[in-house]
Amino acid sequence: MVAMVGKEVEVARRGDEEEERKEGKQRRYGLVEYRALPVYLRDNEYILRYYRCEWPLPQVLLSAFSIHNETLNVWTHLIGFFIFLVLTIYTATKVPNVVDLQSLQHLPDVLRKADLHKIQAELVACLPLLPHLSDLQKVKDELRSSWNSIEVLPSLSRWHLLELLSSCLPHRFTHSNETSLSVLQSMKEDIANMIAPQLIRPIARWPFFAFLGGAMFCLLASSTCHLLSCHSRRLAYIMLRLDYAGIAALIATSFYPSVYYSFMCYPFFCNLYLSFITILGVATIAFSLLPVFQNPEFRTIRACLFFGMGASGVIPVIHKLILFWHQPEALHTTGYEVLMGFLYGIGALVYATRVPERWMPGKFDIAGHSHQLFHVFVVAGAYTHYHAGLVYLKWRDLQGC
Known part of the structure; x- marks a missing residue:
């Protein structure tokens, strides 16, 4: 009988200790008020509650998914x-890529898909009609030999050259027959793919x-x-x-x-x-x-x-x-x-x-x-x-x- 009573007392004591441990853990990892903070955590006296104070690192990391004042x-x-x-x-x-494509939106609709050699030929023929021929003579000479040689012109404003070309080509084809115009209607994609990599260097x-x-x-x-x-x-x-x-x-x-x-x-x-x-x-x-x-x-x-x-x-x-x-x-x-x-x-x-x-x-x-x-x-x-x-x-x- 005495043994049974002692056993019950022991179980009750362990239960009380478990409750105390749970309560202590809750108190330790619970949210506290401003006045309970150590000095180094006191930053804003107008925030009164819901502070975390000296929690273990695992609980601190998990607190990112809980509600507190931080x-x-x-x-x-x-x-x-x-x-x-x-x-x-x-x-x-x-x-x-976005910059390159946006930069070509000012080109007229007639500049659409065309054969590479046709584009090169038209640019060469276009250059004598442009102003500042002395500055552009190098472009003309190089275009005759190689399309890629246009990248040897770092001193020329790329934007200015595009403006000149876009203003020249429509003028050249104003009096073209309907077939030529229909060919030029599909040039924009090729102009974007061919001129942009040469003229527009990020x-x-x-x-x-x-x-x-x-x-x-x-x-x-x-x-x-x-x-x-x-x-x-x-x-x-x-x-x-x-x-x-x-x-x-x-x-x-x-x-x-x-x-x-x-x-x-x-x-x-x-x-x-x-x-x-x-x-x-x-x-x-x-x-x-x-x-x-x-x-x-x-x-x-x-x-x-x-x-x-x-x-x-x-x-x-x-x-x-x-x-x-x-x-x-x-x-x-x-x-x-x-x-x-x-x-x-x-x-x-x-x-x-x-x-x-x-x-x-x-x-x-x-x-x-x-x-x-x-x-x-x-x-x-x-x-x-x-x-x-x-x-x-x-x-x-x-x-x-």
Whole structure:
């Protein structure tokens, strides 16, 4: 009897211990309030609840799929990363072809499928009718011997040559008989396939891919930082610096396409502006490694530093407008850049002022607080700059210097 009672007591004790372990695990891995956080995790006193605090790494990783006050911070930039990954693949595989085909849309409909030798013969016959014959004599001589020799003309504006040819050929066939016109009706596909590879040479892509790489690094670093920083003080220290480095990398590489493609024909200014923004970016990253830089009281200084880094791009933009005021592409890209700067600026302002949660503490703990809005503005600004880069590529592919 005594043994049975002792056994029941032991079972009850084990049950109580199991319950305590479960409750302790739930307490340890549960969400806590701001006041329960260690100092290194206290960043925004207007976000009152739903914090993860010093969770084991497996639970931290799984928390990407649970609800807490960092969930949207993780996913806004993680989704942005995948968006830019797709854009990078698209740019690498499709953009040169898209630019080539779009560049030929101005050619008249009479330039359609025709025999290669017929096209060559007509171009040779067309050249004497064109202005600036002295500049084009080399084209005529080379065309007589080889179609591919047209690529020996780096000094000639490819866009200008296409304009001349497209204006000449329809004139030559204005009085042609109906059969000739019907033959010329099918030329456009062959013109795209034959002239584009010779006349339109895609310029260097590395500045554009540098920007795309900087954007992906920034977005992935930010997402990783918001996911992992709650694990420990040491990991939070590393992640925050990675996050700041990502922001500086995005801002610096955003200058590369605009500066390179605007001033590729002016090497001095191109190298000057690229060197300046690279040095400024490296200096900002180095400053962000200082321990004091992550303290909450430096929030405004952090925002102003990154904002000032971006604002320094006003100088090359104004310079570009002075040099190319007559080019519609210069105005088009500037419009995109102004919109990008506006989005980044609003995002930095929201981040620094902690609006709207400072107006209603605790109401935006899960969704709608300033850091989430900042992330959305960053992705929108980077996407806007991507479209500016496409305009730059088409402009320089068609015109060169």
